[in-house]
Amino acid sequence: MFKPYSNDDDVLNIQGDAMTVSNGTTRVVLNGTLEITQDQRGLKAALALKEALDAVVAALQAHPALPAKAKDEPDDKPGVVQNPFQ
Amino acid sequence: MKKWLFCLLAAFAATASAAPSCTQFTPNAQWPVLTNQKMTPKTRMLCYSDFAVLHSGITHGPLWSAEHLTRDHIEAAKDMVRTNKFFEDARLPEGEGATLADYKRSGFDRGHMSPAGNRWNAQAMAQSFSLANVVPQNRENNQRLWSRIETSVRKIAMTYDDTYVVTGPMFSGQQLQTIGATRVFVPTQLFKAVYVPARQLAFAVVVDNVSTNRYEIRTIHELEAASGIRFPGIPEDLKDQRPGGLKGV
Numbered sequence A: 001m002f003k004p005y006s007n008d009d010d011v012l013n014i015q016g017d018a019m020t021v022s023n024g025t026t027r028v029v030l031n032g033t034l035e036i037t038q039d040q041r042g043l044k045a046a047l048a049l050k051e052a053l054d055a056v057v058a059a060l061q062a063h064p065a066l067p068a069k070a071k072d073e074p075d076d077k078p079g080v081v082q083n084p085f086q
Numbered sequence B: 001m002k003k004w005l006f007c008l009l010a011a012f013a014a015t016a017s018a019a020p021s022c023t024q025f026t027p028n029a030q031w032p033v034l035t036n037q038k039m040t041p042k043t044r045m046l047c048y049s050d051f052a053v054l055h056s057g058i059t060h061g062p063l064w065s066a067e068h069l070t071r072d073h074i075e076a077a078k079d080m081v082r083t084n085k086f087f088e089d090a091r092l093p094e095g096e097g098a099t100l101a102d103y104k105r106s107g108f109d110r111g112h113m114s115p116a117g118n119r120w121n122a123q124a125m126a127q128s129f130s131l132a133n134v135v136p137q138n139r140e141n142n143q144r145l146w147s148r149i150e151t152s153v154r155k156i157a158m159t160y161d162d163t164y165v166v167t168g169p170m171f172s173g174q175q176l177q178t179i180g181a182t183r184v185f186v187p188t189q190l191f192k193a194v195y196v197p198a199r200q201l202a203f204a205v206v207v208d209n210v211s212t213n214r215y216e217i218r219t220i221h222e223l224e225a226a227s228g229i230r231f232p233g234i235p236e237d238l239k240d241q242r243p244g245g246l247k248g249v
Helices: A040-062 B004-027 B071-077 B120-126 B141-162 B220-227
Strands: A010-014 A019-022 A029-032 A077-084 B041-048 B051-057 B059-071 B081-085 B110-113 B134-137 B163-169 B174-177 B189-196 B201-208 B217-218
Touching: A010 A040, A019 A040, A029 B041, A029 B141, A040 B081, B004 B059, B059 B134, B059 B141, B071 B141, B081 B120, B081 B217, B110 B141, B120 B217, B134 B141, B141 B201, B163 B220, B201 B220, B217 B220
Parallel strands: none
Antiparallel strands: A010 A019, A010 B081, A019 A029, A077 B174, B041 B051, B051 B059, B059 B163, B110 B134, B163 B189, B189 B201, B201 B217
């Protein structure tokens, strides 16, 4: 079950890797291209995406103090090591 | 002391008994071999249900991930709808594997080596989210170029059926970037070695781990020289082929 904004580690895969919905505590990210064919397979994919997005909308609407725009969080600076394989 | 020894023996026994059970993911049951001896310390073989990984406790990630693709499996994989979860593989001793915290706010994607989109059942797809099967990958690279390369390899498997693929990171240059408290190494390049026995076809794809749309087709011999990994399962007489490019990439 995909619970939006509940963790940084869930990924909903739809049609394999065609479309991914990646969960995050501050953002949910959609990636890919989904072909929703007029068949059972298309319906299954469309329902999965709809369910996930409905949950996103519900979570945002239920937020008690939704800001106009969330602050960007800067990424941590990467560390540096000597390459031990050279 | 005795308890410690037992744990060690148990770990070895588990490795020894698990390894033969997954040789079906590599051609002629021959695993890739590390020719750069500096890469061999703290390596561990991890078998999953439809791919296998050689994990490094130095880079805190995979050195290679091997899979065997068939038309049926790719067909099944294309229908998969599933919520998965990245996880730390409990088989790795403390400190050897990357942690979920390492990737958080790192600015890098958790880039699958054996892709989730090639996994043909729920268990296999779930397992592909092991952090032992991912490396810190440039975001745009993972979401655009790499995703197209993965799709193109799937098409090869759909066309010719049995296809063996090994995917992994490369670490070149004097200094490397790391992420997180575990200091997970950020690869400088990523490769795929593709072997299609029915077509007597073998080649490698290499991309820089940056935001780019450029990929290079290399021969397997060139990949072996650049990566420090040899692929004994691929026949020697196929290792100098260089096809023109990948369809659709």
